[in-house]
Amino acid sequence: SQTIHQWPATLVQPVGSPLSLECTVEGTSNPNLYWYRQAAGRGLQLLFYSVGIGQISSEVPQNLSASRPQDRQFILSSKKLLLSDSGFYLCAWSGRDRYNEQFFGPGTRLTVL
Amino acid sequence: AQSVTQLGSHVSVSEGALVLLRCNYSSSVPPYLFWYVQYPNQGLQLLLKYTSAATLVKGINGFEAEFKKSETSFHLTKPSAHMSDAAEYFCAVSTYTGGFKTIFGAGTRLFVKA
Numbered sequence: 001s002q003t004i005h006q007w008p009a010t011l012v013q014p015v016g017s018p019l020s021l022e023c024t025v026e027g028t029s030n031p032n033l034y035w036y037r038q039a040a041g042r043g044l045q046l047l048f049y050s051v052g053i054g055q056i057s058s059e060v061p062q063n064l065s066a067s068r069p070q071d072r073q074f075i076l077s078s079k080k081l082l083l084s085d086s087g088f089y090l091c092a093w094s095g096r097d098r099y100n101e102q103f104f105g106p107g108t109r110l111t112v113l
Numbered sequence: 114a115q116s117v118t119q120l121g122s123h124v125s126v127s128e129g130a131l132v133l134l135r136c137n138y139s140s141s142v143p144p145y146l147f148w149y150v151q152y153p154n155q156g157l158q159l160l161l162k163y164t165s166a167a168t169l170v171k172g173i174n175g176f177e178a179e180f181k182k183s184e185t186s187f188h189l190t191k192p193s194a195h196m197s198d199a200a201e202y203f204c205a206v207s208t209y210t211g212g213f214k215t216i217f218g219a220g221t222r223l224f225v226k227a
Contacts, residue, residue: 099162100145107155
């Protein structure tokens with residue numbers, strides 16, 4: 001069966017510090033991968049998605065970036081965090097069928113102070 | 114382009130009462146529709162999905178939803194609410210022509226009163 005991992009689970013970082021969040025998927029190959037953010041009390045905001053290694057599409061301009069160095073690894077990064085980057089970050093994957101059903105990881109709670 | 118509207122950001126029901134969470138979608142092509150549940154500080158978990166087979170879809174934890182094309186709706190229901198149903202619920206839509214993106218509604222937080 002497929003599983004998706006995210007780490008760390010929680011993170012507290014000072015403003016201006018760098019960020020690296022990692023997501024890995026097991027049990028499937030060539031998945032579509034996604035990064036979402038949930039600000040407090042708000043819905044899901046799609047940040048990035050990837051249909052293959054090295055292929056990244058950005059949905060919202062910001063100081064975050066994403067990379068996909070391996071088929072089942074997706075990394076969210078920032079060089080300098082802002083207060084507004086605080087939130088709950090979710091990684092998800094979907095298969096190559098037409099339905100695009102997405103499967104979510106457990107999330108990372110990021111607090112920028 | 115497709116879109117999703119969830120009516121009511123907060124819904125409160127008594128334990129044992131009917132749960133009804135509303136979702137309307139917009140799509141120019143046949144949609145695939147999903148309901149997800151999110152418990153605090155956790156990821157989203159799929160409750161049920163409509164993929165153009167039966168219009169009445171049964172999911173986990175006693176939830177079901179009915180696809181009504183004429184009303185462009187996909188409301189989520191459960192006959193009797195349980196305290197453990199308190200969570201946030203998201204309706205989502207994707208289409209075969211929509212690429213690899215799924216559009217999520219803003220979410221509805223369900224409160225269950227004892």
